[in-house]
Amino acid sequence: MEERNDCTLLNVVKDGVSLAGLPCEGHVHIVVLSGELTFYDGKHTRHAHADDLVIWQLSNTISHVTCSKDFDADILVVSPGFLQEFNPEMVWASKGFIFIKANPVFHLDSASKRLIAGDFDLFKTRAADEGTLFKRDILGRIMQIFLFDLWSVLHHHMPTMEASDNASRIFLQFLAQVQQHCRGQRDVAFYANQLCISSKYLSQVSKSVSGLPASEWISFYSTYELVTLLNDQSKTLTEVADLMHFETLSHFSRYTKKLLGKSPTEYRKN
Numbered sequence: 001m002e003e004r005n006d007c008t009l010l011n012v013v014k015d016g017v018s019l020a021g022l023p024c025e026g027h028v029h030i031v032v033l034s035g036e037l038t039f040y041d042g043k044h045t046r047h048a049h050a051d052d053l054v055i056w057q058l059s060n061t062i063s064h065v066t067c068s069k070d071f072d073a074d075i076l077v078v079s080p081g082f083l084q085e086f087n088p089e090m091v092w093a094s095k096g097f098i099f100i101k102a103n104p105v106f107h108l109d110s111a112s113k114r115l116i117a118g119d120f121d122l123f124k125t126r127a128a129d130e131g132t133l134f135k136r137d138i139l140g141r142i143m144q145i146f147l148f149d150l151w152s153v154l155h156h157h158m159p160t161m162e163a164s165d166n167a168s169r170i171f172l173q174f175l176a177q178v179q180q181h182c183r184g185q186r187d188v189a190f191y192a193n194q195l196c197i198s199s200k201y202l203s204q205v206s207k208s209v210s211g212l213p214a215s216e217w218i219s220f221y222s223t224y225e226l227v228t229l230l231n232d233q234s235k236t237l238t239e240v241a242d243l244m245h246f247e248t249l250s251h252f253s254r255y256t257k258k259l260l261g262k263s264p265t266e267y268r269k270n
Contacts, residue, residue: 006082007139009123013072020065026077028062030054031108031116035071040064041104042224048105051113053153055100058179061224074120078143086140092151094168097175098210099158112153119146170195171209174202175217182221184245188214223259230256230267237264 010017019037022028030037030053037048040063041056048054056062058080087093108116122142129135177194185191191214192202199214206214222244229240238249241264246252256264 006079006136007123007127007143008075008077009120009127010075010077011072012067012075017075019067019075022075022077025058026079027058027083028054028056029076029078030056031074031113031120033072033074035068037068037071037073038064038066042227046105051108052105053108053112053116054105056104057097057100076120076123076146082140082143086143088144088147089151090165090168090172093147094171094209095158096147096151096154097172099154103157106154106157108153115149115153116146119149167205167209170197170202170205174206174214178218178221182218183225183243186218186222188218191218219259226256226259230264233268237268240264 012019019028019030019039030048032048032050032052032054034050037052037054039046039054039056042061042063045064046054119142122145123139126132126135126138126142132138173195174191177191181190181194188199188202192199195202197205203214206212206217210217226240226244229235229243232240235243237252241249241252244252244255246255253263256262256267260267262270
């Protein structure tokens, strides 16, 4: 759709798209038209049906994707950089991020369906304009409209939270740092130093924006990375420990048991 692959709009049937083959670094928005979609988001197995909107925030956290034979959907894939550049509002971005992480599938009523479908049609129409001088900026403005419409759809369901624009910005920067470094860095102090703030202030920001302390978010992402590596049977436990930056296997084993309730060996056996 766009030469820099900032955003791509596809249809499963018309374009022969496999959801399992989507770019793992992108944010994926799926409007289910027919059939059933099933996937695992790192914590739960989710199911989506016709008129459901599915959002995968960085789809590298998604696995075990299966579709029924009659499955069809429109799919919008957006790069993280493009989304960040054209994000119109930090507070709602934080609220949406948190809500969608816990609720990646939600049903669209008729009014919401018209809103989202209209945005997808606008993406499709303007993306087809070849040689448009400001094409990327135009698509960015459509992205902003889509986000406002998405937040409007979700606002009745989102948890109530009070946060300043600056707090929201810090929180999203914190999450980006955690995604990048969580295999080797599991202390709040590291991320606070990266953001040039105190550990206490980072924890306050995380609590005010998400309702969870910073340590919980670090644990969430670290657990996902740990489980992903343990599920890869081609890697030995020593290799997994090295990739998670543990100096000894005993330390690695204690950490795994703390997070998963099982030693690495027990987890793989089960």
